[in-house]
Amino acid sequence: MPEFKLEKVSSGFASMVVQEPGAEGIRSCYACGTCTAGCPVRRVNAAYNPRKLIRMVLLGMQDEVLQGKEIWLCSSCYTCQERCPQGIRITETIIALRNLAAREGYAPSGVSMQAKLIKDQGRLYALDEFDDKKRKKAGLPSLPSEVAGATKLLDEKE
């Protein structure tokens, strides 16, 4: 049973999350449940519940949120963000939580692998010669297997 010091509640972790772009409005959530009711992921997987995630952030449950697998189940379909009566950007908040988790190394392997691929070759899927041959056969223009401009840009940023 989670145990909270009142001064911890909605300060600490919540204040950190509120700084992230897109997550500014989470405090105005009054738990009406429209997001959970409309969430296509929630209908299939009981573990995922956007209303509960926001509440855990407000309660300052940093480890449960960032190390949990729930935040990675969101299909970022924006249904909740479109319908939230308080105008909270819920999808962008979940993405912000993923960024925080990724920074602390809790991202699932698939996600970090995808990020690495893009940083290394500027593309998610490399286009080797075999791909290039298939494209020529179908009469499609060939594309560079790597986008140097992109990888350079991201190295600078590192």
Added chain:
Amino acid sequence: MNPLRAEKTIAVFGSGETARRLSREFLDRGRAVLLIMSRDQDTGDVPEGAECVVGGELVSATGQVGDFTLVLRVAEKREQHRVGFIVLAYESVREPVYDILGEPAHERVWSLSHLETQLAEGVFPEEYGKVLFLDRLDGVNSVAASERLLKAVVTAQEEHEIACCLVTCQVKVASPGLEMLYGRMRDGGCFVARTDLLDLEVNPGGIRARFDDVVLDDELSVSGALLVVAERERAAPELAKIAEVLGLETDHAGYLQGDNLLRVPCLTNRRGVLVAGGSGADLSDWQRAQNIPSVVEEVNSLSQWLDEVTPVEQIIYDRDRCATCLTCFRVCPHGAILFTDKPNFLHLACQRCGICTSLCPNEAIELAGFEKPSFFERLFPGQSGEKQEWPAAVTGFVCQRSADLVRQYLDEGDPVIGAVRWIEVPCAGALRSQYVLETLARRAEAGGVLVVSCHRDNCRSGDGTIRAAHMVQQVKGLLNTLEMDEGWVEHIPLAPNERERLHREVEQFQARRKKA
């Protein structure tokens, strides 16, 4: 009748903010005000120009609107005052909701009022800066109580950087501005938990609340330095005594405005006796802001009515038949009968409900316009007395509030309603069982009697509906003992906007009568 020399002074009972503001409003409009404050209240700034009686307790009040005589006991002495209007403006009393805790006394548990004074005087101890607010958990908190609670939390957060958590069952926001205030509270960092079950631990170090959080679908425990308990509003203690002296209806919570919807906004069952602020109900800020002007408006309108009205006899009283049994005095819902050696009918207070005429055992009193001969006349035109076969019509007695519905149908030539012979009565409570039996005695096979009244708690004359229902039960009892079909008579409680339902009920009654 000499033109009435109506008294202009307004008696205002109460010593809180409402009574003071109301007195000032009257004084600003050039009215004389007699302010009657109870003893233990600090008199503070008595509105200048008001005659003030401190520690006055109302012992008796006789007379009617424009001419009340109040007898006050002031420090064992009796004072008599003549006033035109009586306004009861006591503040409601706040009572912390300690139900959860059992014994309230603990330095880490404060009432909301205590917190408000501490914050106002800036003496809030720093180390208490983590406050758990506990609202009622039965979900019936009033809008006014919720408003005070939300305001306290926002003040604590915004002006004193206090970390707050609110545990409540239903957040009440049904008043202008409350939803935005609730938003400000959450944006300010207040964590809101909604539950109806809570376990509390109060120990020297602070307080811990454990509850099931519906959203987390898990048990949650939050600990803080201080517990502040919300308060519920109660009618002021003085009201029960005043209600008795003035003969006023009270509502289920002891307030002076009765549950009757027709007492909106500041009326009581007695004309000229008005209710303001916390004496009428537990008012939100918005309602309070409308309440005071609407009391002023009612006094101004009544004053204008008194200036222009020439009093006319409402009740015709036959001294010889009267057995001075006080029945009329006892049943009058509007305090319009003053009993000395005989009943004195106060014609300005009388609201013409006619209940007294129906219950007078010796038929010593009649309502002007509804005297028995003319009443019988309308009941059996051209029949004065002898029994005659009556056409197969159902007779319907309808109270004046719903009579319009009947008239509309009759104007439209509706066959169903048209098949009934309707008699308008001032109030269904004014119907004697004798009229019903008289009608039945002249019945033909498909005949019958309908008594249409208002709904309970919706009758201008208080319990007119209940008396009508009793009368119909009485008649049914008689029919039963005579082994006759009780279905001859039926009572239909109806609101003046239930046009379609009246039609359905009458149609069904006629169908039943045809079958019987």
Added chain:
Amino acid sequence: MKSREKVLIVGGGIAGLTTAIELGRRGVSSFIIEKKETVGGRAGTYACKAVNGHCQKCGACLVQDAIRESMEMGEIEISVKTSLAGLDREGKEIVARLKSGEGETSVRFSALVLCHGFQPFDPAGKPNYGYGRIPNLITGAELELMMKEKGDVFRPSDGKPAKDMAFVQCVGSRNPALGRSYCSQVCCGYALRMARQIRSARPSTSITFFYMDVQTFGRDFERMFWEFRDAIYWIREIPGDFFAAPGDRVGVIVEDEGEIKEMSFDLMTLSVGMGPSREQPVFEEWLGLRQGPEGFLASPDRDGIFVAGSATGPMSIPDTIVNCRAAVTRVMDYLEERS
């Protein structure tokens, strides 16, 4: 003192009628214009909510009383099917261009009280509700009319009684994203009163209530709340997706007790809230009126221009009466000051 003042009242609903009656009691005559054919306004179409002869304090019948009282008052003149073509101030007077069957006339008044009421929220504004597309999905106003005319609840699709029904609260209320940061105050009131009435007429009807917080309404709410608390299945969640379920039932997907459930009902009522009336922008422009924090009109209370009733914000019928009587005090102060 029969004063020769004359006040223009825009709107013949409960607010306009109450204002006229109170002015009449003070000897001031008023001219009510109502754009519809009859007076009584929206509140005049609401059903009585009494249960077994006990009044539930909704206030709907007070409209009928007000109509009757206004008919009996000489000081009140009512002109139906009449609307406003223009309003402005000239010196101490209000000049109104009135438009009715016979054409347009310009009339001077000493003061103006706007009582044009509110506009119920049109659920088409939230297409995910599927209002208008899904059968047997109606608004609170439509349920009121059905209860008034038929005294019972039927499914519009096939006229059969509804075995199970549901209410969805806060439709178009408590919704800052739609610019409606207020509780409409009356929806829990009318929904729960009708639910109680339906249960008493047909106890077998199961009723589900999708809500956030049950709002206190009217006098002795506490007694009413205890009585229907167990008669109703409460789900503290506002559904997101509505769909047509088999058998012309209304389907929703909600989380209840930690589980996701697909539920469907014979009949579902959207408890629509109150919003500013469509006429409001016109009055704002003509008279330079400004809005209160919740987007309704703030009553200026000067230069003879007043606004009363639900035109100033969501309110119940009894509160509307109190608000109008308070407004008349300010109108009378203005008239007395002016003369």
Added chain:
Amino acid sequence: MKYALFLGCTIPARSRNYELSARAVAHRLGVEFVDIFDFSCCGFPLKSSDMKQAGLLAARNLALAESEGLAICTLCSACTSMLAEEAHHLEQDRGLLDGVNAELNKVGLAYKGHAKVKHFARVLLEDVGVDRIRAEVKVDLKGLPVATHYGCHYLKPSEIYEGVEDPEDPSSLEELVNAAGARSVEYQHKKDCCGGAVLVADEETALGMAKRKLDHVKEAGARAMNVVCPFCSVMYDDNQKSIESQFETDYQIPVLYLPQILGLAMGFDRKELGLNMNVVKTKSLTKEIIGEK
């Protein structure tokens, strides 16, 4: 009508049928595509790990198109929302724009802030127009019942698309499908998400989401699905078999990209539309419509 064609990552490598049919249909309808080979990933898969870097990638692509003076036409909904969202943020937030340009200057690029991003379906609807498409129809699809899957990023977040279509009541794709002579079929939960983005984290949940829609599409009697995003195609087409085996269901519903449906009506043959590359066999369906060609 000249656009820089933005293919993104999935289409060139895995959904060449989408690219083929789009190029064919666009050419026939007079829409000129310019290939900018320096385009990189739009940044969408990077959002979960680092929003700033994802935004930077998107900005770079916007800058490239802007320097050519071309609006971007995308085929994949995810690319559309990533690029449009970044363009929207950069337009609104001066500080963000300066920050991004500081990085872009290091690789010799600059973004002024005027890029326009449009999904190919929007180009067809707004620039080409339904009448022009109807005029190009040569083959009668005989009211083929098609269930359109809008997906999410084609419509949402609606604020970045300046409310061009209400995500709760969409009709644009169905208009195009009807214009081609097919019949759009109404089915329950039309707005549900395909679950593509969840695949990387929890395959079973993602397949479960796709299964729900396939059930409703089958229930509605549709004989084909219409998608406008390679993510959705991965879920409904590539994974249809594994959904059938995991949930013991049977669909065999061909999943066609919008340009493939339009192309069939315009008389293109299977090869020109890459219909041979669709995972769920489309042979019997096209045989019915355009015979053996």
